Amino acid sequence: MSENFRPVEKSRKHISRAIHRQNLSPCLVMGILNVTPDSFYGGSRRFELHDAVNRGLEIWDSGAIWLDIGGESTRPGAEPVDVEEELRRVIPVIKELKRIRPDGLISIDTRRPKVAVEAIRSGADMVNDVSGLSDSDMIDVVLESGCAVCIMHMQGLPENMQDNPKYEDCITEVSQFLFTQAEKLVSKGHPKELIILDPGIGFGKGLDHNLELMKNIQVLNKTEFSVMLGVSRKSMIGQITGKHEADERLAGTLATSAFAFYNEIDIIRVHDIEQNIDLLKVLNKLEN
Numbered sequence: 509m510s511e512n513f514r515p516v517e518k519s520r521k522h523i524s525r526a527i528h529r530q531n532l533s534p535c536l537v538m539g540i541l542n543v544t545p546d547s548f549y550g551g552s553r554r555f556e557l558h559d560a561v562n563r564g565l566e567i568w569d570s571g572a573i574w575l576d577i578g579g580e581s582t583r584p585g586a587e588p589v590d591v592e593e594e595l596r597r598v599i600p601v602i603k604e605l606k607r608i609r610p611d612g613l614i615s616i617d618t619r620r621p622k623v624a625v626e627a628i629r630s631g632a633d634m635v636n637d638v639s640g641l642s643d644s645d646m647i648d649v650v651l652e653s654g655c656a657v658c659i660m661h662m663q664g665l666p667e668n669m670q671d672n673p674k675y676e677d678c679i680t681e682v683s684q685f686l687f688t689q690a691e692k693l694v695s696k697g698h699p700k701e702l703i704i705l706d707p708g709i710g711f712g713k714g715l716d717h718n719l720e721l722m723k724n725i726q727v728l729n730k731t732e733f734s735v736m737l738g739v740s741r742k743s744m745i746g747q748i749t750g751k752h753e754a755d756e757r758l759a760g761t762l763a764t765s766a767f768a769f770y771n772e773i774d775i776i777r778v779h780d781i782e783q784n785i786d787l788l789k790v791l792n793k794l795e796n
Contacts, residue, residue: 516633516655518613523633523656524701526573526613527734529774532796534788535765538574538615538777539567540740543597546581560601561608568612570781574634577601577627578617582638582711584670584743594623599630606631615658621645628653638662638711641689651696658704658736659689663712673712678720682707683727690733704734704775710742718744722767729772738777739764762787 516523529535543560554560564575579597580589589597602614615634616627621643624635628649634656641647641659650657661682663673675681686705694700705728707721722737729735739745745760746752758780765784768776769791778784 516628516653518633520654520699520702523613524699527634527656527704527774528701529734529772532792534792535768535773536574536775537572537781537784537788538576538736538775539570539572539781540777540779541567541575541577541601542581543577543579543601544581546583546586555597557600557604561604564601564605564612565608567781568609571785572781574613574615574775575605576615576617576636576777577632578636579623580618582617582619582666584666584710586666588666591620591622594618594620595626598623599626602627602630602632615656619643619646621649624649625653628655634658636660638666638708640685640708641692647692647696650693651698654698654702656702656704657693657698658706659686660706660711661685661708666711670712673714673717675717678713678717679724679727682721686728687731700732701734704736705731706736706738706777709737709739710744715744715747722764725771725773729774734774736775736777737764737768737773740776740778740780758783766791 541554541560541564543554545555554563567575577598579594605612614632615636616624616632617636618624619637619639624646635650636658637646638660640661690703693703707728709718740761741754741757745757749760751757762783765776765787769788776784
């Protein structure tokens with residue numbers, strides 16, 4: 509891995525400011541770009557290089573701080589793709605976006621260390637790992653590159669995670685997993701200010717688990733780590749509202765973004781950038 513593997517070039521301070529919400533400011537926004545044919549929300553899919561690059565630029569231009577690029581669907585029931593196919597999907601997009609906009613911040617949404625390495629070489633600044641660094645090689649990638657990292661909790665795998673998920677104590681189990689994984693990095697010298705925790709709403713959780721995690725989110729956001737919530741258009745919103753199609757869940761998504769604003773969440777990961785930015789601007793003006 510060390511051969512030709514360069515650390516992330518942006519300074520720690522620069523990246524830290526991009527993942528920590530400042531006092532009296534709205535949540536930071538991460539926009540979703542799925543270079544896949546099968547992600548759960550069709551509006552996020554851009555499978556051709558030209559379309560994916562144009563959508564990435566739109567996401568930044570709409571006000572998102574981060575562009576989160578993924579080449580493997582992790583929706584419930586999704587089948588995994590092989591590493592080479594995932595690389596084929598995401599690396600050309602990252603390279604072209606960094607050529608056009610070198611200062612744009614990119615997160616690579618992957619479970620695979622090899623994909624993370626190639627993405628960082630191509631210009632990515634963050635690894636967003638839905639498996640929560642379960643592969644020890646991913647920990648090495650983060651440590652060696654010095655990149656920002658989002659550690660997410662997931663019970664099971666995408667293909668089976670919604671098959672009757674169970675917890676004895678959801679809050680404790682999820683938070684302790686995230687703290688343990690973060691401490692593995694910190695103990696080896698990785699800066700706390702470059703670590704994000706994500707409870708993994710909808711990843712191996714039923715509706716009651718999701719609601720419990722969100723209502724007790726202070727367990728995570730009262731720490732030194734940044735916190736991200738990704739609830740955009742997920743089935744949780746459909747279960748509450750009765751809206752069974754993902755393209756009907758924008759209003760419910762905006763409600764969760766307002767929740768994030770008032771609960772001091774650092775980053776929201778969303779599909780609809782302009783609408784969420786507008787919401788946050790209005791809430792910020794009313795509050796401050």
